[in-house]
Amino acid sequence: MDPKTAPRTRLFVTADLNAGEVIELEDGQIHHLVNVLRLTDGAPIALFNGRDGEWLAEIERAGKRHYRARIGQPLRDQESGPDLWLLFAPIKRRPIDLIGEKATELGAALLWPVITGRTNVARVNLERLGKGVIEAAQQCGRLGVPELRPPAPLGEVIAAWPAGRRLLVLDESGTAPPIAEVLGNAPPRGGDAILIGPEGGFARSELDAMAKQAFVRRVGMGRRILRAETAAIAALACWQALIGDWRAAGPEKIGK
Amino acid sequence: MDPKTAPRTRLFVTADLNAGEVIELEDGQIHHLVNVLRLTDGAPIALFNGRDGEWLAEIERAGKRHYRARIGQPLRDQESGPDLWLLFAPIKRRPIDLIGEKATELGAALLWPVITGRTNVARVNLERLGKGVIEAAQQCGRLGVPELRPPAPLGEVIAAWPAGRRLLVLDESGTAPPIAEVLGNAPPRGGDAILIGPEGGFARSELDAMAKQAFVRRVGMGRRILRAETAAIAALACWQALIGDWRAAGPEKIGK
Numbered sequence: 001m002d003p004k005t006a007p008r009t010r011l012f013v014t015a016d017l018n019a020g021e022v023i024e025l026e027d028g029q030i031h032h033l034v035n036v037l038r039l040t041d042g043a044p045i046a047l048f049n050g051r052d053g054e055w056l057a058e059i060e061r062a063g064k065r066h067y068r069a070r071i072g073q074p075l076r077d078q079e080s081g082p083d084l085w086l087l088f089a090p091i092k093r094r095p096i097d098l099i100g101e102k103a104t105e106l107g108a109a110l111l112w113p114v115i116t117g118r119t120n121v122a123r124v125n126l127e128r129l130g131k132g133v134i135e136a137a138q139q140c141g142r143l144g145v146p147e148l149r150p151p152a153p154l155g156e157v158i159a160a161w162p163a164g165r166r167l168l169v170l171d172e173s174g175t176a177p178p179i180a181e182v183l184g185n186a187p188p189r190g191g192d193a194i195l196i197g198p199e200g201g202f203a204r205s206e207l208d209a210m211a212k213q214a215f216v217r218r219v220g221m222g223r224r225i226l227r228a229e230t231a232a233i234a235a236l237a238c239w240q241a242l243i244g245d246w247r248a249a250g251p252e253k254i255g256k
Numbered sequence: 257m258d259p260k261t262a263p264r265t266r267l268f269v270t271a272d273l274n275a276g277e278v279i280e281l282e283d284g285q286i287h288h289l290v291n292v293l294r295l296t297d298g299a300p301i302a303l304f305n306g307r308d309g310e311w312l313a314e315i316e317r318a319g320k321r322h323y324r325a326r327i328g329q330p331l332r333d334q335e336s337g338p339d340l341w342l343l344f345a346p347i348k349r350r351p352i353d354l355i356g357e358k359a360t361e362l363g364a365a366l367l368w369p370v371i372t373g374r375t376n377v378a379r380v381n382l383e384r385l386g387k388g389v390i391e392a393a394q395q396c397g398r399l400g401v402p403e404l405r406p407p408a409p410l411g412e413v414i415a416a417w418p419a420g421r422r423l424l425v426l427d428e429s430g431t432a433p434p435i436a437e438v439l440g441n442a443p444p445r446g447g448d449a450i451l452i453g454p455e456g457g458f459a460r461s462e463l464d465a466m467a468k469q470a471f472v473r474r475v476g477m478g479r480r481i482l483r484a485e486t487a488a489i490a491a492l493a494c495w496q497a498l499i500g501d502w503r504a505a506g507p508e509k510i511g512k
Contacts (some may be wrong), residue, residue, distance in 0.1 A: 098354075105486050107478070140480045178504065180497045221493075222363070222502040224396045230361050233486070234493035237477075241436045241494040246478035248434065 006075050007044040007056065009037060010138045012145055013069075017052040022060065022068050030067045033059060046075055050144030053078040078143055082244045083191035085110040085165075088232055089198035090121040090151060093128075095229040100129045102229075104136035104146055106236040107245060113151040114195065117203040124151050154206060158213060164190020167216045168239075170231050172201050176220035179235065183219075183242045194239065196232045262331050263300040263312065265293060266394045268401055269325075273308040278316065278324050286323045289315060302331055306400030309334040334399055338500045339447035341366040341421075344488055345454035346377040346407060349384075351485040356385045358485075360392035360402055362492040363501060369407040370451065373459040380407050410462060414469060420446020423472045424495075426487050428457050432476035435491065439475075439498045450495065452488045 011033075015023040025033070033039045041061040047069060048054045056072040086108045088099060103111055111133070113124045130148055137145040161167065166188045168179075176182075202210075210216045221234060240246040267289075271279040281289070289295045297317040303325060304310045312328040342364045344355060359367055367389070369380045386404055393401040417423065422444045424435075432438075458466075466472045477490060496502040 101483075102486050102489075105480055105482050106490065107480060140482065142480060178497070178502050180503065220502070222496060222500075224361055224363060224398060226361050226396065230358050230489070233358075233489050234362065234497075237490035237493045238497040240478060241434065241490075241498075244478075246434050246476070247436065 007046045010046045012134045012138055013047050013049050017049055017055045022070050025067050048143045081107050084108055085193035087112045087114045087195040089116045089119045090124045091228050097132050098229045099232050100132040101136040102233045104133045105140045108146050110147040112149040114157050115151055115153045116198050118200045119198045167193045168219050169195045169210055171218040176218035179219040179221050179238050182217050187243050194235045196228050263302045265301045267301055267303050268390045268394055269303050269305050273311045278326050281323050304399045337363050340364055341449035343368045343370045343451040345372045345375045346380045347484050353388050354485045355488050356388040357392040358489045360389045361396045364402050366403040368405040370413050371407055371409045372454050374456045375454045423449045424475050425451045425466055427474040432474035435475040435477050435494050438473050443499050450491045452484050
């Protein structure tokens with residue numbers, strides 16, 4: 001089936017997806033399909049779980065408020081997306097919602113709140129963030145949702161940084177080389193990550209400590225002051241345009 | 257005065273700015289300065305009007321709810337920013353607010369709602385959009401605010417397109433060349449513009465009609481479905497990174 005004629009309603013599920021099998025739907029999913037979208041028994045939807053590609057399915061009514069999905073034919077093969085992480089200092093609720101939604105649309109593989117010296121937001125509602133990224137993944141056509149990590153202090157994140165992965169740190173001091181220059185022609189073999197600081201920026205000591213790490217590259221994005229969520233969206237977009245999956249034209253598959 | 261030690265409170269005004277002169281503040285500005293920020297008589301602020309650069313000023317109490325600003329020394333010279341327009345099909349209120357705020361942070365010179373065949377939002381609240389871009393300009397350090405044009409039908413916009421200005425049309429069909437390829441190494445002499453279509457994209461006939469125009473270049477931004485506001489922010493960021501004022505590192509002036 002041509003993806004363009006595939007059902008527009010896409011549902012992320014955790015169950016394995018195999019032809020002919022039936023999976024139970026959760027209350028929230030049933031509410032969305034039946035009450036919001038007004039889908040009825042037999043309506044076609046598409047399912048994905050981040051592992052098994054995308055499948056055609058039919059809604060099946062099994063009781064008063066009980067619906068299941070009967071899996072039909074495969075629509076798309078699973079494909080891994082770009083190996084790009086987004087680390088960000090926690091900010092207020094609405095900008096965090098925005099980062100979750102937009103980073104998902106822009107193909108980030110992992111979202112990780114990082115506590116810095118000037119971070120003035122104490123906690124992140126990971127459940128809320130998780131719901132937002134699932135909705136965005138369903139809407140934008142991804143075959144998986146970004147992994148969410150619980151918040152961790154910047155020092156610990158840097159100390160346990162995975163070998164081979166680059167860390168692009170947005171540095172607003174005006175002395176960092178421009179992002180287009182730093183990104184280069186391809187992501188490193190070990191993957192890439194973007195780190196966006198808090199309102200008010202990183203402390204000088206944090207920037208100095210990070211600059212000593214071989215995996216860190218400072219990047220600049222001009223001299224206007226960008227809000228944290230703007231910087232995150234902008235950096236992800238530049239990454240996709242320059243070294244990510246926006247470089248290929250034509251109807252290739254949509255990545256995870 | 258080093259911009260870093262300049263007052264953090266920046267105010268956009270319409271009056272001319274000359275040393276020693278006094279300008280009246282509007283009720284909304286007074287409310288913001290006095291009630292929200294708790295500034296008092298004599299507090300330093302910075303003023304800009306998009307023509308005369310940025311100036312140090314002092315708040316002067318002139319009556320019970322009457323405040324003025326006494327202009328002091330100049331802080332920064334006026335400088336023109338990138339000649340980049342953003343045209344977008346009107347969408348719902350919140351995404352439009354977001355486009356206004358983020359396009360201002362990302363240095364757009366002009367915002368223009370364009371009515372397309374599939375546009376399903378009837379009107380744009382230009383007053384609300386105008387307030388949003390002024391707030392964003394004050395916050396991000398720009399020396400001017402983007403010009404706002406009233407909504408116009410796509411056909412009329414294309415028919416009266418200014419000579420020499422390029423029009424980059426986001427084409428989600430999957431056949432357009434990648435944005436990084438199309439942008440090239442510098443903006444055209446006549447300036448540049450980005451056009452983002454409505455939810456559901458442009459009609460085939462609209463894309464075909466635009467493709468016939470010599471000033472139009474179709475651009476692709478990958479295969480995930482981007483919301484209109486995500487596409488607008490992403491395209492502006494790519495433009496600034498690749499051919500805009502993010503290419504220069506170092507403490508150059510912030511553009512208009």
